[in-house]
Amino acid sequence: MPAIYKEPRNQALVVILLHASIFKPLRLHITGTEFFLWFSNSSYAFFFLWFSISSSRGFRFLSVVCSSSRSRHHQPFASLATSNVFNATKQRSFKPLISQSIVSSTSPVTRRTSVVAAATANSSSSASSTSFHGLCYVVGDNIDTDQIIPAEYLTLVPSKPEEYKKLGSYALIGLPASYETRFVEPEEFQSKYKIIIAGDNFGCGSSREHAPVALGAAGVTAVVAESYARIFFRNSVATGEVYPLESEARVCEECKTGDVVTIELEQSLLINHTSGKEYKLKPIGDAGPVIEAGGIFAYARKAGMIPA
Amino acid sequence: MAASSAISSSSFLSVSQKDAGVSSFYAQPSSSIQMSQKKVSKKIVSVMAPQQSERKPSTTGSVKTGMTMTEKIFSRAAEKPQLNPGDNVWVNVDILMTHDVCGPGCIGIFKKEFGNDAKVWDREKIVIIPDHYIFTSDERANRNVDIIRDFSTEQDIKYFYDIKDRSNFKVNPDYKGVCHVALAQEGHCRPGEVLLGTDSHTCTAGAFGQFATGIGNTDAGFVLGTGKLLLKVPPTLRFVLDGEMPDYLLAKDLILQIIGEISVSGATYKAMEFVGSTIESLTMEERMTLCNMVVEAGGKNGIVPADATTFKYLEDKTSLPYEPVYSDDQARFLAEYRIDVTKLEPLVAKPHSPDNRGLARECKDVKTDRVYIGSCTGGKTEDFLAAARVFLASGKKVKVPTFLVPATQKVWMDLYTLPVPESGGKTCSQIFEEAGCDTPTSPSCGACLGGPQDTYARLNEPQVCVSTTNRNFPGRMGHKEGQIYLASPYTAAASALTGFVTDPREFLR
Numbered sequence: 001m002p003a004i005y006k007e008p009r010n011q012a013l014v015v016i017l018l019h020a021s022i023f024k025p026l027r028l029h030i031t032g033t034e035f036f037l038w039f040s041n042s043s044y045a046f047f048f049l050w051f052s053i054s055s056s057r058g059f060r061f062l063s064v065v066c067s068s069s070r071s072r073h074h075q076p077f078a079s080l081a082t083s084n085v086f087n088a089t090k091q092r093s094f095k096p097l098i099s100q101s102i103v104s105s106t107s108p109v110t111r112r113t114s115v116v117a118a119a120t121a122n123s124s125s126s127a128s129s130t131s132f133h134g135l136c137y138v139v140g141d142n143i144d145t146d147q148i149i150p151a152e153y154l155t156l157v158p159s160k161p162e163e164y165k166k167l168g169s170y171a172l173i174g175l176p177a178s179y180e181t182r183f184v185e186p187e188e189f190q191s192k193y194k195i196i197i198a199g200d201n202f203g204c205g206s207s208r209e210h211a212p213v214a215l216g217a218a219g220v221t222a223v224v225a226e227s228y229a230r231i232f233f234r235n236s237v238a239t240g241e242v243y244p245l246e247s248e249a250r251v252c253e254e255c256k257t258g259d260v261v262t263i264e265l266e267q268s269l270l271i272n273h274t275s276g277k278e279y280k281l282k283p284i285g286d287a288g289p290v291i292e293a294g295g296i297f298a299y300a301r302k303a304g305m306i307p308a
Numbered sequence: 309m310a311a312s313s314a315i316s317s318s319s320f321l322s323v324s325q326k327d328a329g330v331s332s333f334y335a336q337p338s339s340s341i342q343m344s345q346k347k348v349s350k351k352i353v354s355v356m357a358p359q360q361s362e363r364k365p366s367t368t369g370s371v372k373t374g375m376t377m378t379e380k381i382f383s384r385a386a387e388k389p390q391l392n393p394g395d396n397v398w399v400n401v402d403i404l405m406t407h408d409v410c411g412p413g414c415i416g417i418f419k420k421e422f423g424n425d426a427k428v429w430d431r432e433k434i435v436i437i438p439d440h441y442i443f444t445s446d447e448r449a450n451r452n453v454d455i456i457r458d459f460s461t462e463q464d465i466k467y468f469y470d471i472k473d474r475s476n477f478k479v480n481p482d483y484k485g486v487c488h489v490a491l492a493q494e495g496h497c498r499p500g501e502v503l504l505g506t507d508s509h510t511c512t513a514g515a516f517g518q519f520a521t522g523i524g525n526t527d528a529g530f531v532l533g534t535g536k537l538l539l540k541v542p543p544t545l546r547f548v549l550d551g552e553m554p555d556y557l558l559a560k561d562l563i564l565q566i567i568g569e570i571s572v573s574g575a576t577y578k579a580m581e582f583v584g585s586t587i588e589s590l591t592m593e594e595r596m597t598l599c600n601m602v603v604e605a606g607g608k609n610g611i612v613p614a615d616a617t618t619f620k621y622l623e624d625k626t627s628l629p630y631e632p633v634y635s636d637d638q639a640r641f642l643a644e645y646r647i648d649v650t651k652l653e654p655l656v657a658k659p660h661s662p663d664n665r666g667l668a669r670e671c672k673d674v675k676t677d678r679v680y681i682g683s684c685t686g687g688k689t690e691d692f693l694a695a696a697r698v699f700l701a702s703g704k705k706v707k708v709p710t711f712l713v714p715a716t717q718k719v720w721m722d723l724y725t726l727p728v729p730e731s732g733g734k735t736c737s738q739i740f741e742e743a744g745c746d747t748p749t750s751p752s753c754g755a756c757l758g759g760p761q762d763t764y765a766r767l768n769e770p771q772v773c774v775s776t777t778n779r780n781f782p783g784r785m786g787h788k789e790g791q792i793y794l795a796s797p798y799t800a801a802a803s804a805l806t807g808f809v810t811d812p813r814e815f816l817r
Binding site for chain 2: 142144146147150151152154155156157158159160163174175176177200201204205206207208209210227228229230231234235238239286290295296297299300305306
């Protein structure tokens with residue numbers, strides 16, 4: 001059995017599959033289109049399971065597929081979701097505006113077979129409090145948008161699902177060689193680092209929304225920086241791609257890439273499990289109401305500025 | 309558009325409650341707020357619900373505080389008589405600009421949020437300018453221009469500066485070039501207005517005494533549908549520049565001085581207001597260069613009070629009425645910086661940050677592999693005239709490849725038609741040719757931001773480049789290990805002549 005099964009996330013995935021295949025139908029989002037995988041009988045389910053367990057390629061397909069599922073709406077099918085080992089969403093309190101799954105009547109894909117509603121395995125299970133969990137990637141000061149997403153990739157249009165996904169694969173590819181650990185491995189579309197820890201003025205430079213989008217597409221849930229550049233912060237809030245948090249201390253010097261961290265939003269805390277230290281985060285401030293509403297459009301609808 | 313009755317909910321309106329007597333009026337939905345496309349009343353009038361009975365002045369509470377230019381523009385655009393920095397308000401947008409890189413994304417969001425059949429809020433207030441990745445064979449880049457063309461056709465956008473034939477920019481009558489320069493040249497910048505663009509250097513337009521800043525696709529998609537945006541009123545940093553501008557300095561040196569002073573995050577969320585005798589002596593294009601780089605200091609917007617120079621520039625460019633605003637005497641500024649420009653020297657920003665300020669003369673041992681003169685920052689007509697002046701003064705040839713990228717078609721034409729002062733009637737292009745520079749290329753953003761691999765003058769190797777552009781973070785012009793020295797056109801031209809970073813006084817005295 002491949003070594004990746006040692007990871008708790010992957011073990012849990014297997015559990016879900018088992019549970020799901022036997023008990024309930026499953027829902028999957030694969031990069032913008034909604035697939036319903038419904039095992040019409042358990043033998044198909046077990047075959048699928050066997051295939052994915054027995055080969056690492058099969059498993060990788062599965063985990064890519066599962067981690068790319070970011071169900072951003074509260075679907076009626078949520079009730080069909082399997083056990084709540086993982087929540088159906090990334091447990092952000094704000095709803096991203098760029099919805100990855102375009103469920104429109106013109107969508108050609110309605111293969112209604114049930115699906116795994118497993119999201120990234122990084123959120124805690126409670127539905128009310130919001131927290132982010134995962135490996136962190138540490139960068140320094142003044143990380144500008146050209147380092148986050150070099151200009152040559154700006155031809156990718158974020159509102160197109162395929163290109164959105166590609167943007168993720170290029171996230172932070174502009175970092176200089178002094179950053180020995182790559183953020184996204186070659187051939188991958190997502191990073192194993194879910195949280196970015198940064199110094200001052202994160203996201204300075206261009207107004208390109210591709211910057212927070214690339215991070216979000218790569219699977220980043222939150223950024224903890226000492227301070228942000230204005231436009232990047234605004235774009236993060238408007239798109240809902242990453243949750244932009246500010247730290248009080250210089251956390252980029254205290255944390256190392258690969259540390260396991262948790263962010264507890266309610267308590268405004270950053271917990272570094274690897275070092276055992278905790279850091280206070282600053283309150284979100286004026287952006288709070290917009291984030292809570294679910295982005296600028298949702299906020300405007302709530303305020304009556306645009307029709308619901 | 310529905311009347312914004314829900315604006316009354318003061319949950320997000322953080323209007324100062326100091327004016328206790330009038331706060332209740334702010335909380336009321338004003339039926340005088342017009343949702344139509346008519347231009348807002350020019351005078352800042354008190355936004356009162358009509359059914360109010362007459363009130364004596366003594367009951368209105370504290371006197372209105374003086375406001376800065378930026379605050380006044382917000383005040384007018386948000387239809388609120390008094391605002392304070394930190395207030396979040398919905399402002400009416402006068403112009404929204406987008407280009408080929410961000411346009412498709414905005415359009416996608418617009419359609420998704422407002423519906424496939426939605427119409428933009430005002431077809432005359434949107435300016436769509438392809439300029440970033442134009443002269444390239446990159447399919448996606450070309451497709452992006454098609455996307456904005458389709459949208460412009462569908463929405464009947466009045467100002468779409470199209471390009472269809474990439475092999476020859478001159479046969480495209482509508483094509484302009486770099487958006488920020490085109491906005492000015494085509495008369496879309498007017499004092500007192502609110503201009504938003506999906507590009508960080510939208511702040512350039514602040515040179516016209518307006519509020520101009522960069523926004524992302526989502527915000528722009530919102531503006532496309534509503535013509536409004538939720539913005540926070542920024543506090544203002546005031547920069548007073550006095551003294552006669554030495555003839556070896558340009559606005560680029562001034563802004564590099566300022567950025568070096570306050571750092572790349574020194575003006576985050578703040579407005580940068582430029583006043584003083586030096587500013588008054590600057591031409592519009594120089595003021596544009598100054599405001600262009602406020603974003604490199606983290607600034608939200610840059611602003612220069614409109615004056616005779618502004619009005620003269622606008623005379624033949626726009627027929628729409630405008631009303632300039634000026635900071636009150638008692639306006640409150642976060643900080644004031646005073647600069648005596650006669651004491652300044654030509655500067656560069658060394659790799660890899662725009663605030664890594666250095667004196668050009670102290671970098672004279674830095675060998676350069678190439679020189680790039682172009683972009684919204686340093687590719688305008690006057691920038692080329694400045695470079696030509698240095699080449700003329702020297703009379704020699706450049707020692708390194710010197711790339712010339714005019715910002716717009718108009719600039720390109722000026723290079724071939726305008727006589728350079730004291731040259732005996734020569735044009736810039738002639739002088740450049742005699743100096744051995746590359747032929748001026750098709751106008752666009754070019755290699756300022758790298759772009760697709762086949763972009764002209766892109767830094768594809770780890771070379772040193774002296775450039776009149778605006779950013780020099782790692783990888784900015786292409787190669788991650790490229791070393792970019794930001795400089796004024798004078799300094800860039802001087803460096804081209806020696807092959808080293810050179811103070812232009814070597815040639816201009």
